[in-house]
Amino acid sequence: MGWFYEMHPIRQALLATLGTWFVTAMGAALVLFSKKFSQKCLDALLGMAAGVMIAASFWSLLAPAIDMSVKCYGET
Numbered sequence: 001m002g003w004f005y006e007m008h009p010i011r012q013a014l015l016a017t018l019g020t021w022f023v024t025a026m027g028a029a030l031v032l033f034s035k036k037f038s039q040k041c042l043d044a045l046l047g048m049a050a051g052v053m054i055a056a057s058f059w060s061l062l063a064p065a066i067d068m069s070v071k072c073y074g075e076t
Helices: 009-032 039-073
Strands: none
């Protein structure tokens, strides 16, 4: 990952945006090119998406907020 950190910030943003777009397009292609998913597969995909969103909300919002509050107010 050193090569990424050495890049200009605008190029980093462009590369990250294109990477995110590519992964999203691959996921959409699965839906566009398949005729039917079984209910079991849809349930598993929905559960995985929910888990990813819960993890993302914790690691990017709640954990930093808890750390900041401990620094400001101390542990109780």
